[in-house]
Structure formats: structure tokens, C-alpha cells
Amino acid sequence: MDLLVLGGTQWLGRALAAEALARGHRVTCLARGEAGDAPEGAEFVRADRSRVDAYDAVSGRAWDGVIDVTRQPGYARAAAAALGGATRRLAFISSGNVYAAHDVPGADETAELLPPLAADVSTPETYGEAKSAIEQAYREALGDRFLAIRPGLIAGPGDESGRSGYWAARMARAARDGGPVLVPDILDAAAQAIHIDDLVRFILDALERGIAGAFDAVGDRSTFGAWLEASRAAAGFDGELVAVDPDWLAAQGVAEWSGADSLPLWIADPTWNAFLDRSNAAAKRGGLRLRPLARLQSETLAWERGRGIDRERGAGLSPERERELLALLRD
Known part of the structure; x- marks a missing residue:
């Protein structure tokens, strides 16, 4: 073509x-x-x-x-x-x-x-x-x-926003340096992402086959807890996670979703609670194929390691800010 x-x-x-x-x-x-x-x-x-x-x-x-x-x-x-x-x-x-x-x-x-x-x-x-x-x-x-x-959240190698790779990279640092890792206490909240390669394959397959219409090209419906566990497994971290009340985090000025001083994938606004919880049934009928979450996390972490897991990121908490928050929790 x-x-x-x-x-x-x-x-x-x-x-x-x-x-x-x-x-x-x-x-x-x-x-x-x-x-x-x-x-x-x-x-x-x-x-x-x-x-x-x-x-x-x-x-x-x-x-x-x-x-x-x-x-x-x-x-x-x-x-x-x-x-x-x-x-x-x-x-x-x-x-x-x-x-x-x-x-x-x-x-x-x-x-x-x-x-x-x-x-x-x-x-x-x-x-x-x-x-x-x-x-x-x-x-x-x-x-x-x-x-x-x-698409909703696009994940995987090349995500310079820092969102999709934050948790795998954070677990990798914890596996190297020791925990704990601060996480928002939203383990049952929806979390959904599509690997960029799966998205690219679906788009080109659809063009080649002449498919028309609208498709939610999103990952399988899952939870934030499952995302964390896949990140832990990819990084080999089995230490402590400190789950913190989201209201407390917001009061400390921690941002949701992305950007500086944030916790990625956390959506605090209740009117957006299902942004990462859409159906991909139509896309799957149209040929969308998704890799397992474990593979998505391992491939993302491999790219994060290549970029440097200690680099300054576009999303997430800095090590200094996370230590400050954990110290406040202990006081």
C-alpha cells in the first residue's frame, strides 16, 4: 500500500x-x-x-x-x-x-x-x-x-510522558535499594492500558483489511492492584507497599494521573472513575490482539532501564518527595 x-x-x-x-x-x-x-x-x-x-x-x-x-x-x-x-x-x-x-x-x-x-x-x-x-x-x-x-492510556517502550513506566521503574529501584514504596490506596480502582505495539498492529491491520467505524482500542479491563503486582513481578520486588488514603495524598499536594509530583494511574475525580475501564469488545471482534499485562510490564521496564530508572521523570514522585511523604506518615 x-x-x-x-x-x-x-x-x-x-x-x-x-x-x-x-x-x-x-x-x-x-x-x-x-x-x-x-x-x-x-x-x-x-x-x-x-x-x-x-x-x-x-x-x-x-x-x-x-x-x-x-x-x-x-x-x-x-x-x-x-x-x-x-x-x-x-x-x-x-x-x-x-x-x-x-x-x-x-x-x-x-x-x-x-x-x-x-x-x-x-x-x-x-x-x-x-x-x-x-x-x-x-x-x-x-x-x-x-x-x-x-485509545485510552498508551503504554510501553517510548512513553516519554513517564506515566506508563513509573510503577515498574519504581519497583525496580525498590528492588535495588529497598522499600517501602508509597502507593495510593486504590487497589480496586480500574486500570487499563494498551501496549503501543498492539495498538499499531491493530491500526495497520484494520487499514489493510478496509475496516471502517469507531473502535475503543484499549487494554483489557483490570485494576490498579493488578498493575502494581505485575510491576512488582517484572522488577523482582517483594517488599512493602505503603497504601495511603487518596484524600491525605491530595491534601499534601500530590497530583493525580501525571506530571510532576504525581502518582500515575491514580484518578481522584469520581466523574472520571471509569476512564480506564472501557469495553474493548468491538476492537477485539475487529482483530485487536493484546499481550498479557505481565509482558507489557516487563517490556516497559526493559525500556525504562535503558533510559535510566534514576532519571528525572515527566511523571511520578521524586525519591526525595516520596521519602518526605513517608516520613510525614510516620510522625
């Missing part, structure tokens, strides 16, 4: 381009080129998607598939106009954030979506509405040639 990847120089887009090349497809990546290089073997077209001429170099060609990962509605609206008639099918990597509610365990693709963002430029606060708007633009332009992929 002749595939056009709008992006292809960052984590997911680059992984899609690289796997497509490995499958023998001809791949073109259109991007500014500021985030990194396209994979070796891909044709690179340098373009700024905010410009009116962004697609001039590719809109006159026939494509078997186009893949877009953007969060900017304006980019997608322009791409839909320029490329909608030039491709046999288009896959957009959307997000579970497109849904209007996140408090129904096991919800599927029939759930209500957020109203599409009218503006062309999104902000972090309008991320879900922006992804909804992009789905709308492509759906209207391509009809039954459109594939919407809605």
Missing part, C-alpha cells in the same frame, strides 16, 4: 510509519520535522500544517491510506478537504477523551460524544472536544472510508 502518515516523527506516528515499512508498504511522512526524523526508508515531506499550502505536495497523489494523529481541528479540516478524495481510506487516532462521560464502567463506542470544538486550534482544556471535531470532519468527508481509533 501507499500510505501517507500526517506526522510520523513522534512516538505513535513514528511507530506506525516504522511498522508499515516493515510490512513492505511505501510510506510518506508529512511533518514539520521539528520533533524528530521520519523512520529510515520513509519519504519525508516537510510541511507546516498551519499553512494553506501544507498538502500541495501530496494532494495530487493517490493514497491507499492516510493516518492522522493531530489534536488540531483546523489541520484535520484542511486535510479532509485536500485528501478526502485522494485516499481509499483514512485512519484517525482519536482518544477516549471524546466521550461526554467517564463514569460508566464497561461503556463502549455507542456512548455520547462531546460536542465538536468549533475553533480550529485546541487547548489542553478542549482536547476531547477537539478530537471529537476532528472525527466529525473526517467522517463527513470520507463516510464509510473512515476509521476512528480511540
Whole structure:
């Protein structure tokens, strides 16, 4: 196939381009080129998607598939106009954030979506509405040639956000240095992630087979406790976990989910309690295959070790901050 990847120089887009090349497809990546290089073997077209001429170099060609990962509605609206008639099918990597509610365990693709963002430029606060708007633009332009992929948390090697690898890396440090490890007392809370390679395989398989529609491409439904145990097993840590009341953690200024001074995968807002608890039944019927959680954690930890488990992270508690919190608990 002749595939056009709008992006292809960052984590997911680059992984899609690289796997497509490995499958023998001809791949073109259109991007500014500021985030990194396209994979070796891909044709690179340098373009700024905010410009009116962004697609001039590719809109006159026939494509078997186009893949877009953007969060900017304006980019997608322009791409839909320029490329909608030039491709046999288009896959957009959307997000579970497109849904209007996140408090129904096991919800599927029939759930209500957020109203599409009218503006062309999104902000972090309008991320879900922006992804909804992009789905709308492509759906209207391509009809039954459109594939919407809605992942939740993407995990595995290459996750520079630091979220998915935090617990495995933390357990590895504890196995080396000794515990205890501070965790939020939410062991029964939902936890769900998809390995990037499983996601990439599903997207490309669907394009190759001509599948259309919307799919929640998410991992199997599980719990935070199971996530911790898989992290412990991957790291070989059998020491103490100190489970702490989430309200106490919040009072100390510990953040949920991601970012500095946080505990990843902890979602404190009750209206988001099922964000990591969606059904993947439709995706599995469409061919999604998932590796076991134990393998996901071991592969993630191997990458974390390569990056350095003592490095400054984009998410999680620093060792100093964790020791401070544990000392407060003992007082």
C-alpha cells in the first residue's frame, strides 16, 4: 500500500510509519520535522500544517491510506478537504477523551460524544472536544472510508510522558535499594492500558483489511492492584507497599494521573472513575490482539532501564518527595 502518515516523527506516528515499512508498504511522512526524523526508508515531506499550502505536495497523489494523529481541528479540516478524495481510506487516532462521560464502567463506542470544538486550534482544556471535531470532519468527508481509533492510556517502550513506566521503574529501584514504596490506596480502582505495539498492529491491520467505524482500542479491563503486582513481578520486588488514603495524598499536594509530583494511574475525580475501564469488545471482534499485562510490564521496564530508572521523570514522585511523604506518615 501507499500510505501517507500526517506526522510520523513522534512516538505513535513514528511507530506506525516504522511498522508499515516493515510490512513492505511505501510510506510518506508529512511533518514539520521539528520533533524528530521520519523512520529510515520513509519519504519525508516537510510541511507546516498551519499553512494553506501544507498538502500541495501530496494532494495530487493517490493514497491507499492516510493516518492522522493531530489534536488540531483546523489541520484535520484542511486535510479532509485536500485528501478526502485522494485516499481509499483514512485512519484517525482519536482518544477516549471524546466521550461526554467517564463514569460508566464497561461503556463502549455507542456512548455520547462531546460536542465538536468549533475553533480550529485546541487547548489542553478542549482536547476531547477537539478530537471529537476532528472525527466529525473526517467522517463527513470520507463516510464509510473512515476509521476512528480511540485509545485510552498508551503504554510501553517510548512513553516519554513517564506515566506508563513509573510503577515498574519504581519497583525496580525498590528492588535495588529497598522499600517501602508509597502507593495510593486504590487497589480496586480500574486500570487499563494498551501496549503501543498492539495498538499499531491493530491500526495497520484494520487499514489493510478496509475496516471502517469507531473502535475503543484499549487494554483489557483490570485494576490498579493488578498493575502494581505485575510491576512488582517484572522488577523482582517483594517488599512493602505503603497504601495511603487518596484524600491525605491530595491534601499534601500530590497530583493525580501525571506530571510532576504525581502518582500515575491514580484518578481522584469520581466523574472520571471509569476512564480506564472501557469495553474493548468491538476492537477485539475487529482483530485487536493484546499481550498479557505481565509482558507489557516487563517490556516497559526493559525500556525504562535503558533510559535510566534514576532519571528525572515527566511523571511520578521524586525519591526525595516520596521519602518526605513517608516520613510525614510516620510522625
